[in-house]
Amino acid sequence: MNPPRPLPPPSPSTHQQQLHLQHQQQNQVMVQIPQQPPPHSNTQPQPGLPPTHPNTQPQPGLPPTQPNTHLPTLPENLPRLELINGSREEYINIGVPLYEASIKGDWKAAEAILETRPELVRSAITENFETPLHIAASARSTKSVEEFVKNLVTKMEVKDLELQNKSSNTALSLAATAGNVETAKIMVKKNKAVLAIPGSQGMMPLYVAALFARDKMVRYLYYEIPNSMLGDFWKDENRGWVVQKCVEADLFDVALKILNDYPKLTSNKRLLRDILVVLAKKTDAFKEKKPQIILGTIKSIFAVFHMKLGPDERESDALQLLKIIWKQVVIMPKNDIDDIIRGPPATIEERKKKNTHYPSRVLFIAAKMGNIKFISELIRSYPDLIWKVDEKGISMFHKAVKHRQEKIYNLLYEIGSMKDLITPIKDNVGNNMLHLVGKSAKTNRFQNVSGVALQMQRELLWFEEVKQIIPPSYRQKKNLAGEEPHDIFTKSHSKLVEKGEEWMKDTAAQCMVVATLIATIVFAAGFTLPGGYDQNNGLPMFGPRSALVVFVIADAISLIFSSTSVLIFLSILTSRYAERDFLESLPKKLMFGLGTLFLSIVTMMIAFGSSFFLLYHKNQKWIPYMVAGFAAIPVILFAFLQSRLLLDVFYSSYRSRYLFKPKKHTLYD
Numbered sequence: 001m002n003p004p005r006p007l008p009p010p011s012p013s014t015h016q017q018q019l020h021l022q023h024q025q026q027n028q029v030m031v032q033i034p035q036q037p038p039p040h041s042n043t044q045p046q047p048g049l050p051p052t053h054p055n056t057q058p059q060p061g062l063p064p065t066q067p068n069t070h071l072p073t074l075p076e077n078l079p080r081l082e083l084i085n086g087s088r089e090e091y092i093n094i095g096v097p098l099y100e101a102s103i104k105g106d107w108k109a110a111e112a113i114l115e116t117r118p119e120l121v122r123s124a125i126t127e128n129f130e131t132p133l134h135i136a137a138s139a140r141s142t143k144s145v146e147e148f149v150k151n152l153v154t155k156m157e158v159k160d161l162e163l164q165n166k167s168s169n170t171a172l173s174l175a176a177t178a179g180n181v182e183t184a185k186i187m188v189k190k191n192k193a194v195l196a197i198p199g200s201q202g203m204m205p206l207y208v209a210a211l212f213a214r215d216k217m218v219r220y221l222y223y224e225i226p227n228s229m230l231g232d233f234w235k236d237e238n239r240g241w242v243v244q245k246c247v248e249a250d251l252f253d254v255a256l257k258i259l260n261d262y263p264k265l266t267s268n269k270r271l272l273r274d275i276l277v278v279l280a281k282k283t284d285a286f287k288e289k290k291p292q293i294i295l296g297t298i299k300s301i302f303a304v305f306h307m308k309l310g311p312d313e314r315e316s317d318a319l320q321l322l323k324i325i326w327k328q329v330v331i332m333p334k335n336d337i338d339d340i341i342r343g344p345p346a347t348i349e350e351r352k353k354k355n356t357h358y359p360s361r362v363l364f365i366a367a368k369m370g371n372i373k374f375i376s377e378l379i380r381s382y383p384d385l386i387w388k389v390d391e392k393g394i395s396m397f398h399k400a401v402k403h404r405q406e407k408i409y410n411l412l413y414e415i416g417s418m419k420d421l422i423t424p425i426k427d428n429v430g431n432n433m434l435h436l437v438g439k440s441a442k443t444n445r446f447q448n449v450s451g452v453a454l455q456m457q458r459e460l461l462w463f464e465e466v467k468q469i470i471p472p473s474y475r476q477k478k479n480l481a482g483e484e485p486h487d488i489f490t491k492s493h494s495k496l497v498e499k500g501e502e503w504m505k506d507t508a509a510q511c512m513v514v515a516t517l518i519a520t521i522v523f524a525a526g527f528t529l530p531g532g533y534d535q536n537n538g539l540p541m542f543g544p545r546s547a548l549v550v551f552v553i554a555d556a557i558s559l560i561f562s563s564t565s566v567l568i569f570l571s572i573l574t575s576r577y578a579e580r581d582f583l584e585s586l587p588k589k590l591m592f593g594l595g596t597l598f599l600s601i602v603t604m605m606i607a608f609g610s611s612f613f614l615l616y617h618k619n620q621k622w623i624p625y626m627v628a629g630f631a632a633i634p635v636i637l638f639a640f641l642q643s644r645l646l647l648d649v650f651y652s653s654y655r656s657r658y659l660f661k662p663k664k665h666t667l668y669d
Helices: 013-026 088-104 107-116 116-123 132-138 143-154 159-160 171-178 181-190 191-195 205-211 213-226 237-250 253-260 265-266 269-281 293-304 315-327 334-342 346-352 361-369 372-381 383-389 396-401 406-414 416-422 433-438 452-469 485-492 496-524 546-573 583-613 622-653
Strands: none
Touching: 088 107, 088 132, 107 116, 107 143, 107 416, 116 132, 132 143, 132 181, 143 181, 143 265, 159 181, 159 191, 171 191, 171 205, 181 191, 181 213, 181 583, 205 213, 205 237, 213 583, 237 253, 237 265, 237 269, 253 265, 253 315, 265 269, 265 315, 269 315, 269 361, 293 496, 315 334, 315 372, 361 372, 361 396, 361 583, 372 383, 372 406, 383 396, 383 416, 396 406, 396 433, 406 485, 416 452, 433 452, 433 485, 452 485, 452 496, 452 583, 452 622, 485 496, 496 546, 496 583, 546 583, 583 622
């Protein structure tokens, strides 16, 4: 039996009638991709919401358009619809298996269907008008799926790759959304024209890939395809939105390349403003790469002799991008600079009031996030930024104090005597810098601090630091509510003190139990030496051997350290837990208690191992070595499990004094 001949496509009129009838009969729910903002739109999209569609955007000076009550415009390059418009039995027997084969990458199953129905390569097999290529392009990328697409494309005409689903997406657009690079390469090799076909809501594949942060796909579409941003669709506005999406997706290298290829984009004030807002929030993007220890040491040695070894550390792509943008901003008129660093209005009220003077939002976002590289780069070229205040009347240094960003706060020590004019600034309700630090910080600033007691210590360190930098007359000054800074600190940190006391007592009690057990064991071991005593003279049976000396000394040291640890933890349990005790007294006690407990465990294991060297010194010498190796396991476990707490206590007690007033300058190095 000969296979049925492919059905000819319906006439345009019949085809269009079928589409309208199909749309009226189907009750479908479609997931829409956030669309690209329209060119020349004066409305700033709300964060997290898709921008307004170009067809529904009212033009300035014109009344808003009436809602469109007609059927939505369908794309021109639609696939054949005979299968989904035909009988359900045929669709179940052919369409569903083909769909399953497409999404799984099962070419054998698909080939068996396509041998008898070759026209299905260009037919819709879903209610959203997706072809088998659409399904495979959006599936999870595997070797089988890639092989499926490669075989499927060989059976398709060049124009078949331009077919669009009901949402106007080509198979390449779906591949860009999913980030399937190899699948995209196969389709582009067959038909490069698909690169210039807009998808859902007019979005190009490159924009979609950047929108969904598909880094490999973005780099492929821009780096490996020449002139990928040329054509009738690509205007500077569209290129600018791709740059912004690349910055949001941390694809700073691609954003740099686009700005270098299209330098006119740096004259777009709105684009520069939006990119600065995004960069201000990305603190991690500006972090320097940690140099290798050996190479860093060698470079330091050469630096002593004023010799340079190798190139300097390469700046991050984010910092290079910031320098390019800020270089264009600082040469603009002052009003334009103020508009850019002010950022977009955050509230609806600010949008309605054209003459509202809202704060320099870009600067204060960076201060809140602790983005020291960002702020330093801005201040170097525009020193007057240090005087900017927000809607509450506080400077960026006050903002840094409020959010416990010590790197931003430390810039005060690099601006000389001007800090004496900034620190007395008060907000709208009379709070000075000491009032702000008196309020409890958000818990996310304590993520790197172990234990509630050490968090309270860090808060006290901040309060004491700010207390020293502000004028003495401001230390007891009341705000408009009649509250002094210390009163605010005590009130807002009362729960932290209670939790700190509970945490400290629990830690001390548990450690004291371990120390007591060790003291009991080593005390008994000191009077029951391995081998016992000679009944005639009362001396140890094994005589004065080196292993016996090690055993006695290690046992005695373990007893001393464990007893000391018990006493230290006992003093922690009986402390009064006043607010000031968390600054030095309690952390130091905890540090010495953990340190002596660790030493007692180490010496106890040494005594334990040396006893086996006494018992098996003549034969089976491998036994003491094996036991000594196993005896190291508890020591290693204790060091591994408790080292973080011990190091944090040490850092908080001693190294925290270098938290402020750093020797290395950031602003003017």
